Amino acid sequence: MSDKQIKSIDDLVAWQEALKKSAARYRARVLICMTGCRALGAQDVAARFKERLGELNMTDDIAVVETGCIGMCAIAPVMLIEPWDYLYGHVAPDDVDEIIEQTLKNSKPVERLAVKQDDAPVCAKSDVNFYGKQKQLVLENCGRIDPRRIEDAIERGAYAAAITAITEKTPDEVVEETIASGLRGRGGAGFPTGVKWKFARQSPGEEKYLICNADEGDPGAFMDRALLEGDPHRVIEGMITAAYAIGANKGFIYVRAEYPIAVEHINIALDQARACRLLGDGIGGSDFNFDIEIRMGAGAFVCGEETALIASIEGSRGMPRPRPPFPAVSGYLGKPTNINNVETFANVPLILKNGAKAYSRIGTEKSKGTKIFALAGKVKNTGLVEVPMGTTLRRIVYDIGGGILDDKPFKAAQLGGPSGGCIPAEYLDCEIDYDSVQQIGAIMGSGGLIVMDEETCMVDIARYFLEFVQSESCGKCTPCRVGTKKMLDILESICAGQATMDDLATLERLAEDIKKASLCGLGQTAPNPVLSTVKNFRDEYVEHIEEKKCPAGVCKDLLGYEILEVCVGCGACRRVCPVDAITGEKKEVHVIDQDKCIKCGQCFTVCKFEAITR
Amino acid sequence: MESLDGILDDKPNAGPSDLIPILQQIQAEYGYLPKPVLMEVSKRTGVAASKIYGVATFYEQFCLEPRGRYTVKCCRGTACHVRGGPDIAEAISRAIGVEPGDTTEDMRFTFETVACLGTCFLAPVIMVNNDYYGNLTAGKVPEILERYT
Numbered sequence: 001m002s003d004k005q006i007k008s009i010d011d012l013v014a015w016q017e018a019l020k021k022s023a024a025r026y027r028a029r030v031l032i033c034m035t036g037c038r039a040l041g042a043q044d045v046a047a048r049f050k051e052r053l054g055e056l057n058m059t060d061d062i063a064v065v066e067t068g069c070i071g072m073c074a075i076a077p078v079m080l081i082e083p084w085d086y087l088y089g090h091v092a093p094d095d096v097d098e099i100i101e102q103t104l105k106n107s108k109p110v111e112r113l114a115v116k117q118d119d120a121p122v123c124a125k126s127d128v129n130f131y132g133k134q135k136q137l138v139l140e141n142c143g144r145i146d147p148r149r150i151e152d153a154i155e156r157g158a159y160a161a162a163i164t165a166i167t168e169k170t171p172d173e174v175v176e177e178t179i180a181s182g183l184r185g186r187g188g189a190g191f192p193t194g195v196k197w198k199f200a201r202q203s204p205g206e207e208k209y210l211i212c213n214a215d216e217g218d219p220g221a222f223m224d225r226a227l228l229e230g231d232p233h234r235v236i237e238g239m240i241t242a243a244y245a246i247g248a249n250k251g252f253i254y255v256r257a258e259y260p261i262a263v264e265h266i267n268i269a270l271d272q273a274r275a276c277r278l279l280g281d282g283i284g285g286s287d288f289n290f291d292i293e294i295r296m297g298a299g300a301f302v303c304g305e306e307t308a309l310i311a312s313i314e315g316s317r318g319m320p321r322p323r324p325p326f327p328a329v330s331g332y333l334g335k336p337t338n339i340n341n342v343e344t345f346a347n348v349p350l351i352l353k354n355g356a357k358a359y360s361r362i363g364t365e366k367s368k369g370t371k372i373f374a375l376a377g378k379v380k381n382t383g384l385v386e387v388p389m390g391t392t393l394r395r396i397v398y399d400i401g402g403g404i405l406d407d408k409p410f411k412a413a414q415l416g417g418p419s420g421g422c423i424p425a426e427y428l429d430c431e432i433d434y435d436s437v438q439q440i441g442a443i444m445g446s447g448g449l450i451v452m453d454e455e456t457c458m459v460d461i462a463r464y465f466l467e468f469v470q471s472e473s474c475g476k477c478t479p480c481r482v483g484t485k486k487m488l489d490i491l492e493s494i495c496a497g498q499a500t501m502d503d504l505a506t507l508e509r510l511a512e513d514i515k516k517a518s519l520c521g522l523g524q525t526a527p528n529p530v531l532s533t534v535k536n537f538r539d540e541y542v543e544h545i546e547e548k549k550c551p552a553g554v555c556k557d558l559l560g561y562e563i564l565e566v567c568v569g570c571g572a573c574r575r576v577c578p579v580d581a582i583t584g585e586k587k588e589v590h591v592i593d594q595d596k597c598i599k600c601g602q603c604f605t606v607c608k609f610e611a612i613t614r
Numbered sequence: 615m616e617s618l619d620g621i622l623d624d625k626p627n628a629g630p631s632d633l634i635p636i637l638q639q640i641q642a643e644y645g646y647l648p649k650p651v652l653m654e655v656s657k658r659t660g661v662a663a664s665k666i667y668g669v670a671t672f673y674e675q676f677c678l679e680p681r682g683r684y685t686v687k688c689c690r691g692t693a694c695h696v697r698g699g700p701d702i703a704e705a706i707s708r709a710i711g712v713e714p715g716d717t718t719e720d721m722r723f724t725f726e727t728v729a730c731l732g733t734c735f736l737a738p739v740i741m742v743n744n745d746y747y748g749n750l751t752a753g754k755v756p757e758i759l760e761r762y763t
Binding site: 036038039040073074076216217218219220221222225257258259260295296297298299300301312313314315316317318333374376377378382383414417448450452456461464465468472474576578598600601602 | 629630631632633634635637638661665668669672673674675676690691692693694695696697701704705708728729730731732733734735736737739744746748751752753
C-alpha cells in the first residue's frame with residue numbers, strides 16, 4: 001500500500017510526475033486482460049510470461065501488467081504490447097516464447113496472432129477496424145492499467161479533476177458545469193445528470209446520500225462490469241465529484257453479486273484511495289469528507305430500479321415506491337439521495353478535466369459525449385464498443401462489429417434489454433442517440449446491443465423477455481404482476497401454435513395498458529419488446545398463428561424434424577442424437593422416431609447433406 | 615452458531631439496514647440460510663423473523679435449503695439465448711437429472727439459471743462454481759460435468 005498522503009492538488013501532480021518518471025524505466029509493457037479473458041485461460045498466459053521473463057532476466061525493463069478489459073472479447077485471451085501497440089488474440093501459454101523472441105527482443109509483430117482483415121494480418125491496435133472506428137474516452141484506461149494499483153491510475157491522471165473541483169470550485173459551479181456538458185444518465189432513462197444533482201443539492205437537510213447503481217441487470221450488458229473491473233478509480237473519482245456537488249458525505253456502490261471480480265477490485269480501490277486521503281476525511285487536504293461503502297445485490301433485476309435499490313440497501317424486499325417523492329427529495333432513510341449509473345459517474349472526470357464545452361463538442365445536439373455498448377449475439381467482433389452519440393447502427397454492427405457471423409443477412413439488433421426494442425434492417429442508418437432511438441421503437445438502455453440473424457425467432461425473443469420480466473417482477477402492482485403473466489401466456493400459446501388473431505389483438509391492448517398503469521420502470525417498459533416486435537415483424541407473428549410455422553426454426557412445438565430421401569446414411573446424426581431417436585444402417589436412409597425426438601436440432605446442425613428438414 | 619457469532623461481532627449495532635449483508639455472509643459461511651440461524655439473527659438484531667423470511671425468499675441468491683457441492687449456473691441472458699442457451703440448459707438437465715432450482719439427490723450438483731453472467735462474448739456460457747465454460751454446444755456438456763466428482 002502506498003504511504004503517500006495527498007493534501008493538495010500539488011501533492012497529486014507531484015506524485016503523478018514521479019510515477020511517470022519511474023514508469024519510463026520500462027522499454028516495453030505486456031498488457032494482458034485479466035477480467036473477462038480469465039474465463040479462457042489468461043491467468044496461465046500471464047504466469048508463463050512472468051516465469052519466462054524471470055528466467056531470461058528481462059524483468060527489469062519489461063513489465064507484465066494484468067489489466068481490465070481490452071475490448072475485443074471475441075479474440076480472448078487478448079494481449080496488447082506497448083510501445084508498438086501490437087494486438088494479439090487467442091493467446092496461449094505456448095505462444096509466449098515466440099512473443100518474447102519476435103516482439104520483445106526484435107520489435108517485430110507475431111503475425112499469426114494478429115487480427116485478420118481481408119485475409120491480411122493487422123498488427124497495430126489502431127489499424128484494427130474494431131478499434132480504429134471507436135472513440136475510447138471513458139474506456140481510455142481499461143486495458144492500459146492494473147486496476148488493483150492506484151499508482152497506475154494516478155500516473156494517467158486519476159483524481160486530478162476531482163481534487164481540483166473540490167478545492168477550487170464551489171458545489172454550485174460543479175453542478176452548473178455538469179448541466180452545461182449535457183451529460184445524460186447512462187443507465188437507460190437518459191435524464192440530464194446535472195439537473196438531477198441540482199434537485200438533490202437544493203433539497204433541505206445536512207444528511208444526504210450518493211449511490212452508484214452498479215446492478216447492471218440487463219441481460220447482455222457488461223459495460224459497467226468492465227469499468228468497475230478495469231478502471232474503478234475513475235468511478236470513485238466521479239462519485240467524489242458528485243458527492244461534493246450535492247453535499248453528501250456518505251455513498252454506496254450497489255454492485256450485483258454476480259460480479260465477484262468487480263467487487264474485489266472496488267474493495268481494493270477504496271482501501272487504496274482511503275490510504276492516501278483521496279477518500280474519507282479531508283479529501284485532498286480540503287474540508288470535504290466523503291466515504292463509500294459497498295453493498296452487494298442479491299440477485300433481483302428489479303433492484304436496478306432506483307427506489308427498489310434504496311429499499312434493498314435499507315434491508316427490505318426490493319420493491320419500488322411511488323414517485324413523487326423522488327429520491328432527490330426523499331431517498332435512503334428518507335433523506336435526499338442521488339443515484340447515478342456507473343458509466344454516468346465515469347464520464348464526470350472528463351467533464352471536470354476538459355470543461356463542459358469540450359465535452360459537448362462530441363455527440364449530437366441533445367445527446368452529448370460517447371456511449372459504451374456491449375456488442376454481442378450473432379456478430380463477429382463481440383466486445384466493448386465506445387462511440388460518439390449519433391453513430392449509426394450500421395457503423396457499430398458492420399464497421400466495428402465486422403458484420404454478421406457467417407456473413408448472413410442482418411435481421412435485427414436488440415437495444416435496451418428487457419425495456420427495449422428490436423431494430424430491423426430498415427433502420428441500420430439510424431444515428432443512435434436517446435431521442436432517435438425512441439422514435440424507432442426502442443430505448444438506448446444501458447448499452448446492451450444484441451445482434452440477431454435469420455435463426456432468431458422474433459416471437460420467441462418477445463416471449464423470452466416476458467418470461468424474464470415475469471420472474472423478476474416484484475409483485476407489488478397488479479398491472480405488472482398479473483399483466484405480464486397474461487402477456488406471457490398469450491406469447492407461449494403463439495409459440496405453441498395454439499393462438500388466434502384475437503389473442504394478438506388482446507396482446508397489443510394489454511401491452512398499452514400495462515405501460516400506462518405499472519408502478520415502476522420494470523412494468524412500464526416490460527411491454528416494449530412485444531410492441532416493437534409486433535410492429536416490425538408482424539409477419540412472423542401471423543405465420544405462427546395462422547400457419548402454425550416458425551420460419552426461424554426455433555419454436556419447438558412448431559417444428560418436426562424429418563430425414564429426406566437424399567440421406568446418404570453417413571450416421572453423423574445418429575451418433576450425435578442425445579436420446580438415440582435416430583436409427584439406420586450404414587449407407588441407408590436414416591429415420592427419426594418422432595416419439596423420442598426432443599427437437600434439440602443437433603442432427604440438423606451436423607448433417608452435411610441437407611438431408612434433414614424441420 | 616459460532617460462525618454467526620463471528621459475523622455479528624463485526625456489526626455490534628446491527629439493524630435492519632445490515633440485514634442483507636448479514637444474510638450474504640451467512641450464506642457464504644454455511645452454504646445456505648439455515649432456519650435456526652435466521653431465528654437467532656432475528657433475536658440479536660431485533661428484525662422480525664417474518665421480515666427476514668420475506669427478504670430471504672425475495673432475492674434469488676438466497677437459498678433456504680442445503681446446496682450441492684457444485685453449483686452449475688447456466689446463463690439465460692439475451693446473448694446466450696440467441697446462441698443456443700436453452701439447449702444447453704436442457705443438456706444439463708439431461709446429464710444430471712434435475713431441473714433448474716433443484717439439487718441432485720447425492721448433493722453433488724445444484725442447478726440454477728442466471729439472468730446474465732456478464733460474459734456475453736462467450737455465449738452460450740455456464741459456470742460450475744467459479745469456473746467458466748463458454749462457446750458451448752449441448753454435446754460438450756456431459757464431459758464438462760463429469761470432471762466434478
